[in-house]
Amino acid sequence: MNGYVTKRMLHSLISMMGLIILVFFLSRLTGNPSDLYLPIDTPADVRAAFSQAHGFDDPMIVQFGHFLANLVHLDFGSSMRLERPALNLVLEAFPVSLTLAVLAMALALVIAIVAGSLAARSPNGVLDRFINVISLCGASVPNFWLALVSVLVFAVWMRWLPTSGMGGPEYWVLPVIVLAVRPCGLLAQVVRGSMISALSSAYVKTARAKGVSQRVIVFVHALRNAMLPIITVAGDQASGMINGAVVVEVIFGLPGIGRLMMESIQYRDFAVIQAGVILTACAIFLLNIAIDLAYALLDPRIKHA
Amino acid sequence: MAAAMSETSGHLVEVKHLSVEFHTRNGVVPAVRDVSWHIDRGETLAILGESGSGKSVSSSALMGLIDIPPGRITSGEVLYCGEDLLKATPERQREINGSRIAMVFQDTLAALNPVYPIGWQVAETFRTHGVARAEANAKALELLERVGLPNAAARFRDYPHQFSGGQRQRIMIAMAIALNPDLLIADEPTTALDVTVQARILGLLKELQRERGMGLLMITHDLGIVAGMADRVVIMNAGRIVEAGTVKQVFESPQHPYTRSLLDAIPGRHGFPDIAERAAPAEPLLRVEELTKEYVTPAGLFRPARPPVRALGGVSFTLAQGETLGIVGESGSGKSTLVRTLIGLEEATSGDAFFRGRSLIDPTAETRDLAQRQIQMVFQDPTASLNPRMSVFEIVSEPWAIHRDALPRAQWEQRVGDLLEEVGLKREHAGRHPHQFSGGQRQRIAIARALALKPDIIICDEAVSSLDVSVQAQVIALLKALKDEFGLSYLFIAHDLPVVRSFADRVLVMHKGMIVEQGPTREIFENPQHDYTRELLNADPLLSHHAA
Structure with a gap:
């Protein structure tokens, strides 16, 4: 198992190198920062001085070399827009996105597993059809619409919850629920399908022939077998969330990574973009390793030699 | 309860006039109609039937394993010690x-979690019925040792996929006999197992039955198992019991025409054909020399x-024009590797094989093209080997689509029809898809496809193993007829010895990647030289029954 983790780390490192190269050059394709930061009527010689001061005049490969050298001691450079170290900006925004993602994912998983399992107990029954319709609605409703409507209803009309911003726990309620709805609907569908096939399997028949109770059959025999597809889909959804739930963060005014990245791209704030992408990528690599380990724990047939 | 008890004749389990139907999308399908049987302690009853005969339905009803809906029990009683379950x-x-x-x-593999x-x-059986965890584990270990699981203590925490099929069946048996049941139902317990393993598992079941005095209900499609194991037999066809009686009665004087046809389908029932030996021609069709794959x-x-x-x-043998060579061996003996290497799906490590004198192992482009036309395959599972999205016409004509010069496009339709008739299907079947046929018919389609390029050799890799015994007999008869008509040669791979005996001219026995014995069929079966061959022959319930 240790060998497996080391191997995955090495693979991740290779992908990370590719990513660093891609981010560095792609973000420089979006335009020259001097066009953006300086007034339109700036004389050409001032522009040249600006570019030279920030090293934009050097050949790309030299810029890349500097960037790599700094990267080794975790120096991502400074934000031109906010004139603070890029890494600090990203590290401040990251916990917000992470909290949002963890809470939303946990909520989605719990509801989806309970609802999906209930639905699978009697396929095509009344409860199954009801859960099916609700979860399909959940999986198809657009984020931005749901966010705006929920602000309107619960914050503006009812005045139960704050409209946006950061503060006590009540500020998290709407963003977490809005963010959880789509993955929850999708996951409930996956849980349902996966549980139906697990419950119709031969080992469930064996358990019934042994006299095992229905509760143990559903939650011990079937659920563990049904977890693999659930984890796959949940992991995919979770990495989307870590990337920053841009829509939710912007509408609810949460200073998360998604909002930071969007603004930095608008201002060609290369240092922040690079720091943000690399940190998010690290988090996603870690998440994927965790998912692989969860596979191996749940299903002994998966062996990582 | 007392009233119910007095009504019964005191059998351990008695099924009375049971009728079950299933509600499917295509309407109501009766699964069993008016089925009655009984079993006592210490007795072995076999329910014999082919797939779809409803042989498993009454025992499922006994254990409450029929899903309702779609199933519906329309009438009858299932009595355990007089209690209607x-x-x-x-x-x-x-x-x-x-x-x-x-x-x-x-x-x-599917039935264990x-x-x-x-x-x-195994311990779960104990825990479910109220034994504490620690004691359950101790008892489970004891049981696993009793059923002969090697190294049981060390392997207690291993998972099902880490065991062989025979070992898994021992684990299942341990799980079932844990609480000394009055009745043990064995639903096709040895179908997926090799013949020597099957013999050991059946022996274990017999032994446990004697030891514990339980009733044993064997559900099977295998006449050999019935002959070797059961006291009485119930024969089912299309959801009804067609005949019941002691095994001796039923085997010696079958009353119902279905029973007679079933018994007639047993290979070697009327003696095995005498195969004339012929002089081998100078250059055999296929010559394999020291073929090795690592x-x-x-x-x-x-x-x-x-x-x-x-x-x-280092496998060496020859196949002559018009000859049927049976290759016999258990799983892992190298039969499939041999075939895969011959048709170029695997690269040989050393050795060579020649088709009409040309090397198949290092073929020229021309030889490869020739071999692909002249050596055809029929696989074990026709459901898996026929593309479900292609029509029968597309399946059978595909070889001509690949080998463009084989047959002009205009003649395809005519020729597909001819081939279908040749294998006992109808011309108009060409427009249908594989799922609209039965297993035996699908295997006929696979044979028609193999015949499309008029090959010299057809390799049948367990081609009749998944078929019911009466269907198996029909497909073998078809293969024989085609052989005489087209002068085909077969490499006939099988683990079912009576089938090989009735069909092959020569047999080679494989064990652990080596040929341990080869020779004319009669000689191998009547006078086996190698220990492994003898073990194989003794393990076959039908052959050893004939001998007894």
Whole structure:
């Protein structure tokens, strides 16, 4: 198992190198920062001085070399827009996105597993059809619409919850629920399908022939077998969330990574973009390793030699 | 309860006039109609039937395993010691399941939960019926040792996929006999197993039955198992019991025409054909010389290379024009590796094979093209080997689409029709898809496809193994007729010895990648030289029954 983790780390490192190269050059394709930061009527010689001061005049490969050298001691450079170290900006925004993602994912998983399992107990029954319709609605409703409507209803009309911003726990309620709805609907569908096939399997028949109770059959025999597809889909959804739930963060005014990245791209704030992408990528690599380990724990047939 | 008891004749289990139907999308399908049988302690009853005969339905009803809906029990009683289990509450049924009546299933890889250790699963039978965890584990280990699981203590925490099929069946049996049930139901317990393993498992079941005095209900399609194991037999066809009686009665003087046709389908029932030996021609069609295949696992990033696994260890034989060569061996003996290497799906490590004198192992482009036309395959599972999205016409004509010069496009339709008639299907079947046919018909389609390029050799890899015995006999008869008509040669791979005996001219016996014995069929079967061949022959319930 240790060998497996080391191997995955090495693979991740290779992908990370590719990513660093891609981010560095792609973000420089979006335009020259001097066009953006300086007034339109700036004389050409001032522009040249600006570019030279920030090293934009050097050949790309030299810029890349500097960037790599700094990267080794975790120096991502400074934000031109906010004139603070890029890494600090990203590290401040990251916990917000992470909290949002963890809470939303946990909520989605719990509801989806309970609802999906209930639905699978009697396929095509009344409860199954009801859960099916609700979860399909959940999986198809657009984020931005749901966010705006929920602000309107619960914050503006009812005045139960704050409209946006950061503060006590009540500020998290709407963003977490809005963010959880789509993955929850999708996951409930996956849980349902996966549980139906697990419950119709031969080992469930064996358990019934042994006299095992229905509760143990559903939650011990079937659920563990049904977890693999659930984890796959949940992991995919979770990495989307870590990337920053841009829509939710912007509408609810949460200073998360998604909002930071969007603004930095608008201002060609290369240092922040690079720091943000690399940190998010690290988090996603870690998440994927965790998912692989969860596979191996749940299903002994998966062996990582 | 007392009233119910007095009505019965005191059998351990008695099924009375049971009728079950299933509600499907295509309407109501009766599964069994008016089925009655009984079994007593210490007795072995066999329910014999082909797939779809409803042979498993009454025992499923006994254990409450019929899903309702889609199933519906329309009439009848299922009595356990006088108590009608069809009227039992779910709690009462759970109490009986596993403790009084237990069941062993066919496909053990699917029937054991893949994600829990086997010890945990055996102990679960105890825990479910109120034994404390520690004691349950101790008893489970004792049981696993009793059923002969090698190294049981060390393997207690291993998972089902880490065991062989025979070992898994032992684990299933341990799980079922845990609480000394009155009745053990074995639903096709040895179908997926090799013949020598099957013999050991059947022996174990007999032994446990004697030891514990339980009733044993064997559900099977295998006449050999019935002959070797049962006291009485119930024969089912299309949901009805067609005949019942002692095994001796039924085998010696079958009354119902279905029973007679079933018994006639047993290979060698009327003696085995005498196969005239002929002089081998100077250049055989196929000549295999010292063919060897080793699988190598190269070194990984953190792992040294593994020692190579020898799947095929210097195999040599010949196949003459018009000859049927039977290849016999158990799983892992290298039969399939041999075939895969011959048709170029695997690369040989050393040795060579010649088709009409040209090397198949290092073929020129021309030889490869020739071999692809002249050597055809028929696989075991026709459901898997026919593309479900292609029509029969597309399947049979595909070889001509690949080998463009074989047949002009205009003649395809005519020729597909001819081929279908040749294999006993109808011309108009060409427009249908594989799922609209039965297993035997699908195998006929696969044979028609193999015949399309007029090959010299057809390799049948367990081609009749998944078919019911009467269907098997029909397909073998077809293969024989085609052989005489087209002068075909067969490489006939099978683990079913009576089938090989009735069909092959010569036999070679494979064991652990080597040929341990080869010779004319009659000689091998009547005077086996090698220990392994003898073990194989003795293990076959039908052959050893004939001998007895």
